[in-house]
Amino acid sequence: MPDPDELQHFQDILRDLFQFDVADLDFGVYRILNEKRDDIERFIEEDLVEGVCEELRAYEEGQTEALRKEVKEEKQTVQETLSEYAIQSDGTVKEKYRDLKAAQDYREARERLEAAELSEET
Incomplete structure (x- = not known):
């Protein structure tokens, strides 16, 4: 959901654009706008x-799905380059591999995915 203040500001701009404040004008385009005011x-x-x-x-x-794919690819990279057993059942990397680049890339991808999933929930 968009920020309520930003949404209100945008709606105010649209009202200005459609010139709701000139309801006393009744000719040409203003007449049409007045007739369609409720619809607008x-x-x-x-x-x-x-x-x-x-x-x-x-x-x-779509962003979350792309991040899931990235995590899957990073996990595969870790397993191929470090060890098939480098990633534990809870998804974390075993201690002895944590400082290696492939493991760090995987961890960062997981963190981005978790942040995206958390923002979807709120």
């Missing part, structure tokens, strides 16, 4: 927010 307001308050939230969720899910 519903779009700004509801439809736009729902659409943005859906797209952000889809983007985050």
Whole structure:
């Protein structure tokens, strides 16, 4: 979900763009805007927010899936270059391998994935 203050600011900009503050004008485009005011307001308050939230969720899910793939690849690299048993059952790297680059890359990828999954939950 977008930051509520940023969302409110964006909605205010849209209201200014659609010139809701000039309701007394009743000619040309202003007449059309006045007639469609309820539709435009519903779009700004509801439809736009729902659409943005859906797209952000889809983007985050795509990012998380990419991070899962990266973790899997880094795990495979650790197992191929260090040892098949370098990664413990809980996903952590055994102590004797932790300072090696492949193990550090794997750990960093896991941390990014955990952070992304945590942000999806909140």
